[in-house]
Amino acid sequence: MDTILNFATPILVTSLALSALILLLLPAKPTTSNTKEPSHETRVIVLVLGDIGRSPRMQYHALSIARKGGKVDLVGYNDSPSRPELLTDPSITIHPIPPLPRFLTTTSKALFPILAPIKIAVQLHHLLNIIIYTVPHTALYMLLQNPPSMPTFLVAWFISRLRGIKVVIDWHNFGWTILGQKLGEGAPIVRIAGMYERLFGKLVGDVHFTVTNAMKDVLRKEFGISSPIHPLHDRPPTHFHPVTSTEKTTFLSTFPPTSTHLPSLLSGSTKLLVSSTSWTPDEDFQLLLTALTTYDRVASLSDFLSLSSNPPTTTSTNPTTTLPHLLLIITGKGPQKSHFEAEIQKLDLQHTTIHTAWLEAEDYPTLLACADLGVCLHTSSSGVDLPMKVVDLFGAGVPVAAVGFKALGELVKDGVNGVVFKDGEELGERLVGLFDESKGGRELSLLKEGAGEEGGRRWDGEWGRVARPVFGL
Numbered sequence: 001m002d003t004i005l006n007f008a009t010p011i012l013v014t015s016l017a018l019s020a021l022i023l024l025l026l027p028a029k030p031t032t033s034n035t036k037e038p039s040h041e042t043r044v045i046v047l048v049l050g051d052i053g054r055s056p057r058m059q060y061h062a063l064s065i066a067r068k069g070g071k072v073d074l075v076g077y078n079d080s081p082s083r084p085e086l087l088t089d090p091s092i093t094i095h096p097i098p099p100l101p102r103f104l105t106t107t108s109k110a111l112f113p114i115l116a117p118i119k120i121a122v123q124l125h126h127l128l129n130i131i132i133y134t135v136p137h138t139a140l141y142m143l144l145q146n147p148p149s150m151p152t153f154l155v156a157w158f159i160s161r162l163r164g165i166k167v168v169i170d171w172h173n174f175g176w177t178i179l180g181q182k183l184g185e186g187a188p189i190v191r192i193a194g195m196y197e198r199l200f201g202k203l204v205g206d207v208h209f210t211v212t213n214a215m216k217d218v219l220r221k222e223f224g225i226s227s228p229i230h231p232l233h234d235r236p237p238t239h240f241h242p243v244t245s246t247e248k249t250t251f252l253s254t255f256p257p258t259s260t261h262l263p264s265l266l267s268g269s270t271k272l273l274v275s276s277t278s279w280t281p282d283e284d285f286q287l288l289l290t291a292l293t294t295y296d297r298v299a300s301l302s303d304f305l306s307l308s309s310n311p312p313t314t315t316s317t318n319p320t321t322t323l324p325h326l327l328l329i330i331t332g333k334g335p336q337k338s339h340f341e342a343e344i345q346k347l348d349l350q351h352t353t354i355h356t357a358w359l360e361a362e363d364y365p366t367l368l369a370c371a372d373l374g375v376c377l378h379t380s381s382s383g384v385d386l387p388m389k390v391v392d393l394f395g396a397g398v399p400v401a402a403v404g405f406k407a408l409g410e411l412v413k414d415g416v417n418g419v420v421f422k423d424g425e426e427l428g429e430r431l432v433g434l435f436d437e438s439k440g441g442r443e444l445s446l447l448k449e450g451a452g453e454e455g456g457r458r459w460d461g462e463w464g465r466v467a468r469p470v471f472g473l
Helices: 002-025 056-067 084-088 112-133 152-163 175-183 188-204 213-221 245-254 262-267 285-307 337-346 364-370 388-395 424-435 442-455 459-466
Strands: 043-051 071-077 092-096 141-146 166-171 207-210 229-231 270-276 325-331 352-357 373-376 400-403 418-421
Touching: 043 056, 043 112, 043 152, 056 071, 056 084, 056 092, 056 141, 056 166, 056 459, 071 112, 084 092, 112 152, 141 152, 141 188, 152 166, 152 188, 166 188, 175 188, 207 213, 213 229, 245 262, 245 364, 262 270, 270 364, 270 388, 285 325, 285 337, 285 352, 285 424, 325 364, 337 352, 364 388, 373 388, 373 424, 388 400, 388 442, 400 424, 418 424, 418 442, 424 442
Parallel strands: 043 071, 043 141, 071 092, 141 166, 166 207, 207 229, 270 325, 270 373, 325 352, 373 400, 400 418
Antiparallel strands: none
């Protein structure tokens, strides 16, 4: 198989490049959307080779460009609802990418090398068809989300040279490291994907945004990119904010997973944990299940010691420790959801209740704001990206417990706005420490203050300072 991949992949890349060139040289069909616009208007193609509704950063980009007077052509899959203000903004036009055939969306590792080239070819055709025949030809910029880089880097490279469009790459992570999690870092196709991403990332991008300073360093030192690179940290938009006690009570009483626990949630005898996930390999939910098992064991032992008339004199658990019940809400959709739901059913937890849920866009910020603590299990395939879910939690004024990795310190400050852990046992111990009622909740209160302070730094300010000058707005 490795020999076949080594032989077939260069041929695949070459054939895709040639087919793209042939398609781009075809004359564009005249459309009503290709009306000449005033030269002072800035038009930006925002390209998302993913679900627009589940690409919040690219939605925020589009809204920011529109609010500063630009026109936006947003190209992406339209699988789930986008922000309401995105749908109603007259300066934003959404161009949906046709859905992929179902057989191309398989998660099978064995079928991946066979189906991936077909998937790329189909996506290439769809993207070029939309950009050439549907999007107006007056765009000055193309803002490109990465990953994925295949075939979007090829599309951007050819379009930029054909029409003189300036390409801005927004680096969220590296596609080859994500692929390496699925197929193994040593797989030939992963190595080729890495070479492709480095080569075209350097050739295509006139300007680059990165989600961390650490990612900028990688692009400079390992990718050899010399064009401008601007770290643009994720910041929460205004719809993530703390809620009043009345708003909290109203939401908890109407949201089914919390309504049955309302009295204990309001009294504090039950604490609300929230974890958002796309149920992918870069989030190991086994860590959380281990942590909850640890918490449950300590809570049960504490109950026993408090009820025992003759408690042991030597124990690592403080006899005065009192721990609340935990209600954990896990939100999101993804490929590993059913697997972990089955694992959750196997647990026999006495002090924790777990629910999985999918929320509408307008309800998700409110749920976060009602939580006592957020849990982030993002481990980062590259070590230099950051989880947006933590940004959202901070915007809602909620501290976080997060798995530690290289770049995390740019966002989560251990003991200031959250806690950092390395494995499930440590997370369980941190939960015990944070929710130990004998300590009066002092540590959790301090973390909440830190989260609120960090959440005060908003997307509009960050975008205006870093990104606005790039687009000349």
